[in-house]
Amino acid sequence: MPLPFLLAIPAATWLIGGAVVVGGVAVAVAVDWLIDGVKGKKIVVLGGRGVGKTTLLNYLINGEITGNYEQTIGKNKIDKPFSLEKLGWIIQNKNIKGNDVGGSEDHYAEWKALAKDTDFIVYLFNAKDWLNSPEKFESKFYSEINVIKDIIAENKNIKVMVVGTHIDLDENYSANHFPQYRDEILGEPIMLGMRGLLGGEERCKLELATLKDKAGLEEITVKILDYMFK
Template sequence: MSNKKRTILKVIILGDSGVGKTSLMNQYVNKKFTNQYKATIGADFLTKETVVDNEQLTMQIWDTAGQERFQSLGVAFYRGADCCVLVFDLTNYKTYESLESWKDEFLIQASPKDPENFPFVIIGNKVDETSKRKVLHWCKSNNNIPYFETSAKNAINVDQAFDEIARKAMKQENQEDQINQNESRVNLSKCC
């Protein structure tokens, strides 16, 4: 048995209803796709054990409902997240326009310690026609958020996107551990 610590990462997937959040998660975790659309009610999650950059990880991937009526549940699901994935449908420009509001809503409800540097990854799902230049510009103007065009149906770039998500989440967790260690040292020096 290995003495190596297994890192657990909490990843939240957000985006409008019907963009393929559940399909992406199922393709990544179960290597399966279905054409039958079934809206997520509230939230669901799957776990996947993987190795990224020689580190063993368990990813808890939280799939949240895209309908506005379920957004009030967000605060309970978003807390403690290590990375947030914003998904839009490449064939529906309106879902791309919603990215900013999903990002803002996540930051408000999750209240991360360092919102400016919290890790996000953008996934344009349902590879088709879109203005890639506009998406890349938005990502660049939002702290160089990584961008992937995927197809959950055909398993295009799904693994690569989730590997980047894991890297971002690991970096976030390591930074938070360092901050907590520094805060503990400061508190000890004050008391003793």
């Protein structure tokens, strides 16, 4: 399977997968629908310092979906493990010089340049910081959201997934009661207002994630893929 045309861009700038091969045997039959839906799609990961960008990026590039939970993406179930780096998607959070794009106001122009022709933005914020110190968090949060708002105003086709990370550090978090915890947190006025700024439910999806282990990374990755298919 040919690689995306953008492979010609320096590797320091673009991070690209290729064909699906396991042990020398093509397994595209199992996930060809997924490759067809993702191949060549550009994804930009944005967020401030310490939100988990590097952790998530490393997993998106080098991780594996196991299919152990019969996970569903779109209307299809994943029934075999596959390597994410083989999907052929284009994952980026580096500027033209190959440097990581930071999360301060000084880098907002780079955010806009980076995401100008992207298909999908994953924006990470530290949910634990918000829950512990909302008065300190909200000003910077809205500054970042307004940058993303400007980006999608110029490209009506961009989808955005906003992911609150580090929830495992919140004293009220419980993995056993995650659905209730998620609904309560994402139902807060600041979250609903933010989604409205970014185009409403059709353009912006809200999620929470723990990136501390493979299970958490796999779960949020499946949600990202699922949203790309909707």
